[in-house]
Amino acid sequence: MKKNDWIIAGIIAIIAGSVFIWNYIKEEGVEGEEFVAEIYYDGELYESVSLREVNKLVVVETTIGTNVIEVNEGNVTMIEADCPDKICLHTGTIKKANRSIVCLPNKVHVQIKGNVEDEIDAIVQ
Amino acid sequence: MPLYNKFANVSKTKKTVFIALLISMALVLSYFERFIPLPTYPGVKLGLANAITLTALYFLNFRETLSLVIIRIVMNAMFVGNFISFWYSLSGGLLSFFIMFLCVTIMGKQISTVGISVAGAFAHNIGQLFVVAFITKSIGVALTFLPMLSISALITGLIIGFTVKMLIPYIVRNVFRNEH
Structure with missing residues (x-):
C-alpha cells in the first residue's frame, strides 16, 4: 500500500x-410531523399513503409489472414484486424519513417523506 | 500506456488469445460470484469481474481494455442478465474502467493495485447510482444508498486489489514467459 x-x-x-x-x-x-410513504412509478407520484394506516396494501400495476407495498403503522415493506432481481424485496422494512425501497426493473420506488417541502427533491423533479 | 509496456510488442495472436482468456474468465467470475453469500443490500456485490479489468489495464492499452470491458458486459447480459442489470453493469463497468485508467495514467507507479482497485470499485457503485437516479428521476433516492455502497466498495476493492496484486506476477511469469 x-x-x-x-x-x-x-x-x-x-x-x-x-x-x-x-x-x-x-x-x-x-417533531410531530406526519410521515407519508410516497409511491412513484417512472418518476411520477403514483400514490401517497399516510404512515398511520394499518395493514394498508397498495398494488402498483403497470405495463411493466406489479408491485405490492404494505404500509402498517409506520412500517413500509415491499411484499410482492414480479421483477427479475427481487432487490426490492430484500431491502426489507423502512421506517425513517428519506429512506427508500427501489424496484428498478419495474421503475417503482417508495420513499418516506415528511410534510415539509423538500428542497433538493423539488429541484430534481 | 500499460504499466508492463515491454509486452506491447508481443505477437498479435498471443495478444488476441490473452484478451479472449481474460473475457472468458470475467464471464465465469461474474456467473459464479452470485453463489457467494453477501449481505443483501441493494447493489452490494463482490465485483470479481473488476479484477479482470484491472489486470487488463496492466497489460493492454486503452482501446484494447475498453473493448474487453464492453464485450464482457454485453456477453454477460446475453448469458445471465436482464435489461436493468445490463445498464447497471455497463454504467458501472465503464465508469470504473475510466477512473482506474486515469489512476494508472496520472499516478503510475505512485499508486498500488489496491488503491486503483478501491477507486474502481467506488466508481462502479457511483455508475450504478447514476442508473438509479436516472430511472427514479431523483438524486435523493440514489444518495440514500451511497454510504453503505461506499463502505462495501472499500472492502471489496481491497480484496480484489490484493488478488490482482498476486495475479500479475503470475501472468508475467507464465503467460508472457517467452517474451523476456
Missing part, C-alpha cells in the same frame, strides 16, 4: 461519511 492508496481510501470514506450525515439529518424529520 502506498501513500496515494490511503488518500483514495480517505476521500471515499469522507464522501461516504458526509452523505451518511446528510441522510441522517434528513431522516430525523421534524
Whole structure:
C-alpha cells in the first residue's frame, strides 16, 4: 500500500461519511410531523399513503409489472414484486424519513417523506 | 500506456488469445460470484469481474481494455442478465474502467493495485447510482444508498486489489514467459 492508496481510501470514506450525515439529518424529520410513504412509478407520484394506516396494501400495476407495498403503522415493506432481481424485496422494512425501497426493473420506488417541502427533491423533479 | 509496456510488442495472436482468456474468465467470475453469500443490500456485490479489468489495464492499452470491458458486459447480459442489470453493469463497468485508467495514467507507479482497485470499485457503485437516479428521476433516492455502497466498495476493492496484486506476477511469469 502506498501513500496515494490511503488518500483514495480517505476521500471515499469522507464522501461516504458526509452523505451518511446528510441522510441522517434528513431522516430525523421534524417533531410531530406526519410521515407519508410516497409511491412513484417512472418518476411520477403514483400514490401517497399516510404512515398511520394499518395493514394498508397498495398494488402498483403497470405495463411493466406489479408491485405490492404494505404500509402498517409506520412500517413500509415491499411484499410482492414480479421483477427479475427481487432487490426490492430484500431491502426489507423502512421506517425513517428519506429512506427508500427501489424496484428498478419495474421503475417503482417508495420513499418516506415528511410534510415539509423538500428542497433538493423539488429541484430534481 | 500499460504499466508492463515491454509486452506491447508481443505477437498479435498471443495478444488476441490473452484478451479472449481474460473475457472468458470475467464471464465465469461474474456467473459464479452470485453463489457467494453477501449481505443483501441493494447493489452490494463482490465485483470479481473488476479484477479482470484491472489486470487488463496492466497489460493492454486503452482501446484494447475498453473493448474487453464492453464485450464482457454485453456477453454477460446475453448469458445471465436482464435489461436493468445490463445498464447497471455497463454504467458501472465503464465508469470504473475510466477512473482506474486515469489512476494508472496520472499516478503510475505512485499508486498500488489496491488503491486503483478501491477507486474502481467506488466508481462502479457511483455508475450504478447514476442508473438509479436516472430511472427514479431523483438524486435523493440514489444518495440514500451511497454510504453503505461506499463502505462495501472499500472492502471489496481491497480484496480484489490484493488478488490482482498476486495475479500479475503470475501472468508475467507464465503467460508472457517467452517474451523476456
